[in-house]
Amino acid sequence: MNASTPTDTAKGGTCPVIHGGMTSAGTSSTGWWPQALKLEILAQHDTKTNPMGAGFNYREALKSLDIEGLKADMRALMTDSQDWWPADWGHYGGLMIRMAWHSAGSYRIADGRGGGGTGNQRFAPLNSWPDNVSLDKARRLLWPLKKKYGNAVSWADLMILAGTIAYETMGLEPFGFGFGREDIWAPEIDTYWGSETDWLAPSGSEGTRYSGERDLENPLAAVMMGLIYVNPEGVDGNPDPLKTAHDMRVTFARMAMDDEETAALTAGGHTVGKCHGNGDASALGPEPEAAGVEAQGFGWVNPGGTGVGPDAITSGIEGAWTSNPTVFDMGYFDMLFDHEWELAKSPAGAWQWEPVSIAEEDRPLDVADPTRRHNPIMTDADMALKVDPDYRRIMEGFRADPARFKDAFARAWFKLTHRDMGPKARYFGPDVPAEELLWQDPVPQGPTDYDVAALKEWIAGSGLTTRALVSTAWDSARTFRASDMRGGANGSRIRLAPMKDWEGNEPERLGRVIGVLASLADSVGASLADTIVLAGNVAIEQAAAAAGFPIEVPFTPGRGDASAQQTDAESFEPLEPLHDGYRNWLKADFAVSPAELMLDRTQLMGLTAPEMTVLVGGMRVLGTNHGNSELGMFTEREGVLSTDFFVNLVDMGNRWEKMEDGHYAVIDRASGETRWTASELDLTFGANSILRAYGEVYAQDDNQQKFVEDFVAAWTKVMNADRFDLA
Template structure:
């Protein structure tokens, strides 16, 4: 039995669920900085339940879907004093929330992703990369209260990301609904930082973490945007990007489309050098209060005084409009290192030699080392040039990559529900249609019995074959198992434990 199966079964037998806290709707089950360990049961058990959504209260009807879309869109331009919207629009913030909830998925063991909505809990909640995303959850809280169990937090976060892209003119392929919320961060403990992560995937130097971890830096979604270990080395950053995006199953085209498409929107924040303040581990009731600006100002720690990543600026001139300006600007200018008000390395544009425009025409934009990295890799550069020259090609590539990013943890196509599900994608391992004429199972049974009786060693061999085929199933992302009979193909047929079974 796999470790994931053992963990789920043992948790189901040994742990009792702890009642969720009533203090804050999106933090049900959170007790300060400690994850509620009584909730590792749900995922392991529900994955074996034929009535997966029975009793959940989920409503995937067209009527509810359209009502949710309208309510979500209304939030974007309703700026709140507690966290004023950049450019008067929360859509870029919501894309970041959806990206970070989904983007921690890793192929190695299927952990991560937004199914479960565990970004609400530690350890994910306190990751440096998720600084100030508690404010995005607070903005969505009235919608969650309005719809209750009709929509899970995982579905709400992901759908909000879709609607944010759509509202700014970006392409959306579809929406794979069907996430059920976990009651704690139990199933994210192995993502780290935690003793559980150190036990299964230790990382001696944070920033050089390797497979099976999905990121190079525990606490970040992908790579350090300032460069490897904070060193502004674009070529080294490009290598890290390919490695880390590969760990979540993304190819070069998907990687570049996601980076540039995502950076078409919004800005980053680093208004001062004193940081965002204590994280949810140290201040669970009011994390990241901000430290920048005049303490007597109504915008102390927020608005123009926000600190999130430590970088300051925006990627494009029109950060609320979908376009391919990110790629065009990368190519049009040379880029020079500078420092943000928080003393972090970022890059500003200068005219190339022989340019016809004037200094006054240079846009007030910024790139990070992880952006400049795309110019220092031949394959990435070719894609930058392609996306810069063909917006429609970027539309197609980004829509497909975003759908993969936000659906990969959901497993096979058949697990997607709702009225806006995209056609089956390759990453969902679609099975062929069932044949019109089903095989003669009685005849097959008779043939198998004849084979089994021909050699006394065959029954044990066939039991082993069935076990090896089925036991690959994992409840984290619902992959594996014998549906598809992939034990016939590499890599499964090449595994040491499967040697001889092809005979």
């Protein structure tokens, strides 16, 4: 082509990019098969998306952080009002608290996902949720500090610190603060936020999250798509404080808070700041993800008046809760209980409660004009604290003892903003509280000076089978969730209630094995937690040797044994496994396929698709199926760490036929005899093209040693997932 005769690719149809193929509206290469298993959930935080590189260690970077300098700059920021987004009453405290609150408040205990531990508020969908209107401005106000302190502080830490420093500058003594939250660099596609296709869809709409008598779908906590907690206007936007109290109790419980913590957080959160609804909410521009490039990541542009300050619109409710919205005091309690309240509409058309009568001097000042005053407001959630008997009792107790309230709020705020960080060992900095809290799942330091070699010999001679040892170690470790760093083998909580009685842990077998291992642990002065893991390692070493590939499974002592007093049994209930594809077990039928359940479990454990594949293949031939099931045990050599699962899965000398019970027969084509039986999940590793590709690697004649080495590496990763002391 002559360079002097340019081609108009836009008009000529020769554009080299598949049109729309790089946007959400584009059709992917797998879009033709909507039921196909999608493995992206296991690669969402691939190192290729991380600009910091594999060598970056955030905890090491934190050691260079000038923490006192950062806190001083953060305090100065609070009152350094910017013309492009002026601070209410000259103080950004309310905005920063809301940003931190909504970052942390997306956490839910059922699967440990959400929360402020990853900085995910920077990405969709959270950056564009209706409940997060204007928080894009809060993050942009923090940019000068992120720019200055750079890699030494993550966005996740910075956002939570901003809320804590805001409270401090308003008069609250914080309970403490821990750095250590590491940023992600892409949206979290693993988190299920609900099935609704519309923001703020009422509960009667198709696909919403309620069934029966206001039963909220698990694992969800928020009452609507696009909200963090409850609807401030009332259930489905209809004011009724008693109904809202029910929603609050359920929602906050699913975020790991009890009634006292719920009351403290609501009261303390509404002691400062204000709601914004002075204008036409329908006139707001699109959210950040839908805005044009000229918006540069901003959303919800308000064309009304100045669009900022007194003209800002977020929730649609308009007004402050107290007379002194930049001071953390007891004014919220006085305002709520010393006045009668009636329903009113904000300028944006939202339901809110306003006082029937109030002295002029008790009305809060305008955010920009000190010559004007406005009525205070309460949301339906605030009124719930007054009319619900249990909440009211707690609130009256707080009002009678301000010191108790401030301590309760400081502790609840600390829990809210640190709940998804995991054990205290992951916290960094001078403000980490010395007190150990039950919700941090404390584990004492275990011994390291015992004779590991002698303990291994005794385990080998204990008479316990490979199946029993590997299953017990796996069950102890599999509860780990990378989402909130809870669970795992450290602490040996598998011997305590409620874990010891979980069906998935096979209580009879578990009790028998624990009894033997506890005796051996006592003999050498080891922790039971270490002994359980070491026992699994011993069994794997024996199985690898039987396959002709002797190998030593890495082991580092130091796990401790948590006591029942150090274990919040109720909070551990959501960790109960109801399915485990690694042990070929489903407690009941689910709405999604066994393979999808497997991917969810695998992602929570922090494993990749190749690691999942090699672990399944190894666990099957080691005979670790739940209940001694023989499904998927494609081997004549149970207990040998062989590649038989993959060899026989891809062997075209077999055919597969569905049986009446829903399982599958693996039939020898030549003889017509059934060689093995399989679950749907087993056959997924041969039917899914990506998983089959992984399986074929291990079925090759030259990769038997690779299989053993890869299995041991993945096994060790699971066993050490909660060893934060090794990081």
